[in-house]
Amino acid sequence: MRHSAAWHLQDCDLHAYAGGELGGPLLWSVEAHLAACAPCRDRLHGCVSRTDPRLVEDGWARVDAALDAPVPGPVERLLLLLGVPDHTARLLAATPALRLSWLVAVAVTLATTAAIARFADPIVFLAAAPLLPLAGVAASFGPGIDPTYEMALVAPMQSFRLLLLRCVAVVSANTVLCGLASLAMPHVGFGAAGWFLPSLALTVLTLLLAPRFGTVAAACAVGAGWACLVVAATGALFTAAGQSGIAAAAALAAAVVARRASAFDTSTFRRIR
The missing domain is CATH 1.10.357 (Tetracycline Repressor; domain 2)
Structure with missing residues (x-):
């Protein structure tokens, strides 16, 4: 994946994410992109409709947990x-x-x-x-x-x-x-x-x-x-x-x-x- 203002997730990455097959750091990169890209989220919903809708909720739960986790001193x-x-x-x-x-x-x-x-x-x-x-x-x-x-x-x-x-x-x-x-x-x-x-x-x-x-x-x-x-x-x-x-x-x-x-x-x- 190329990190620029106009890039979007590839279909293979979306399908792998929807199927729970990604691991960090690629998983974190995909979730960070989905948080800011509405078109890719729409595409993800299309992928999830053919898999398990609970995967989206699990993904957002991981994003929330990562954002809310306290930073150790x-x-x-x-x-x-x-x-x-x-x-x-x-x-x-x-x-x-x-x-x-x-x-x-x-x-x-x-x-x-x-x-x-x-x-x-x-x-x-x-x-x-x-x-x-x-x-x-x-x-x-x-x-x-x-x-x-x-x-x-x-x-x-x-x-x-x-x-x-x-x-x-x-x-x-x-x-x-x-x-x-x-x-x-x-x-x-x-x-x-x-x-x-x-x-x-x-x-x-x-x-x-x-x-x-x-x-x-x-x-x-x-x-x-x-x-x-x-x-x-x-x-x-x-x-x-x-x-x-x-x-x-x-x-x-x-x-x-x-x-x-x-x-x-x-x-x-x-x-x-």
């Missing part, structure tokens, strides 16, 4: 490339904390705190970095925050699994950004990674409290507790002993969360999250 396309099922990728991509604007804000915050830590005290960065995943988790769930809140309520997926998937996605994105920001403090050495275990522990503690208080309130409470602990313990949290204690707390909290997974699927949690 960069995050969703990346998740699909990683093998994430399309319905799960759609729910994850809608997470506010994975949007470009949010990630840019996190990157700017980390860059600022890393710059301050480089010329002042590294604890500024080590104390602030673990709070960012909490903000991401808090902003990822609940009415008025999550744009897919209603869809998530009726999705054929357990609330705990969805919550866990989103937490993993948020923590992973923040871990990459924090890791890059840590490079701004080469003088600290391996201690520049002291934010990682607290970040993990605070996120798990937020999950632990979420069924009772909701994700937003839980994240605020855990963040406030972390701030008080940093002030009280100063730099002890970022020593080997402090990091070991944080790792043990994270492991214990994770075990409790796993045992209480069913609490995330209650109507109470769905209402308050």
Whole structure:
């Protein structure tokens, strides 16, 4: 077929389309032409009258579906490339904390705190970095925050699994950004990674409290507790002993969360999250 303003479909293409014998991309080209060419549609009706009239309806249904299908964003396309099922990728991509604007804000915050830590005290960065995943988790769930809140309520997926998937996605994105920001403090050495275990522990503690208080309130409470602990313990949290204690707390909290997974699927949690 020649693509010009005056061209029309060949009879063989029309008959093949009417008989359901075409495949993409020729099928898409034919349907796109039929959408704009009345003479070819009239000719198609003549072909269909000798076959099955339902084929026209099926063809237009495919055109409508192609036009109405949402275009995946960069995050969703990346998740699909990683093998994430399309319905799960759609729910994850809608997470506010994975949007470009949010990630840019996190990157700017980390860059600022890393710059301050480089010329002042590294604890500024080590104390602030673990709070960012909490903000991401808090902003990822609940009415008025999550744009897919209603869809998530009726999705054929357990609330705990969805919550866990989103937490993993948020923590992973923040871990990459924090890791890059840590490079701004080469003088600290391996201690520049002291934010990682607290970040993990605070996120798990937020999950632990979420069924009772909701994700937003839980994240605020855990963040406030972390701030008080940093002030009280100063730099002890970022020593080997402090990091070991944080790792043990994270492991214990994770075990409790796993045992209480069913609490995330209650109507109470769905209402308050």
